[in-house]
Amino acid sequence: MIISNLIRQKSYEKIEYLLRRHPITFLPSFLIFLLMLAVPVIVYLLINNLYPNILDPLTSKILFPLATLSASIYYLGTCLFFYFRFIEFYLDIWIVTNDRIVSINQKGLFSQTISEMDLYRIQDVTVVVNGFFPSIFKYGDVQIKTASQNIKIIFKNVPKPNEIREALIQLSDEDRKHHNS
């Protein structure tokens, strides 16, 4: 599937931005994954030091296969956890066209929220860059509000938030002119 099908792109519509979270925001999940991979190795080394024969494949006819199966389940589970985290990270998408904003938020594997906002309704665009890493790597939140305070879309941890804010204001002005004429 392609993006135009996903958002049911209109004939006059042009995709201006396709935004995802900054890649650096996935780093904590990756580090947790690496840490989880190291745990069985540390446990094995500890057991091997304390009880050298307990996991010997030649002498341990029951414990060795059970430990191997358990380790295999743990590692496959870790892989699955990492894949889940990636899906949650990568499937949060914000699409800005010359007519509207489409926000797709993935929560877990079985929950997805899709919301839309017309560009000419935009009243206020706020950028929030908060913290050491967001300042260094230049990413942050872009909050978009309409006149009705109930409708609000947030681009979370997107790269170059100020550039996006300026572009949104410009696109919104153009769309407003188009709707007024």
Place this chain on the structure above:
Amino acid sequence: MFEISLYIFLFIYFGFLAIFFIFSILNFYHIVVTASFTLASFIVSFFVFSLATLILYATWYLLINVDWQTAVPLFNYEWFNGILIF
């Protein structure tokens, strides 16, 4: 004395493998239907599936000579013999 054969644990493992594959394919399906099949998602998917293949190969290699008919004692009355002697 209660005991079960070691292959029961192998069946439990196969059950987990089925769950793993179902969820992995569901994840990949999500990537495809949300138009997110890019180089980045391809690299991560390839990495995850390669790692899973490596884990399965290592498991098979380590367990190739195991006698799955071996009895695993779950409970033995003899474990408690003499425990209540004062």
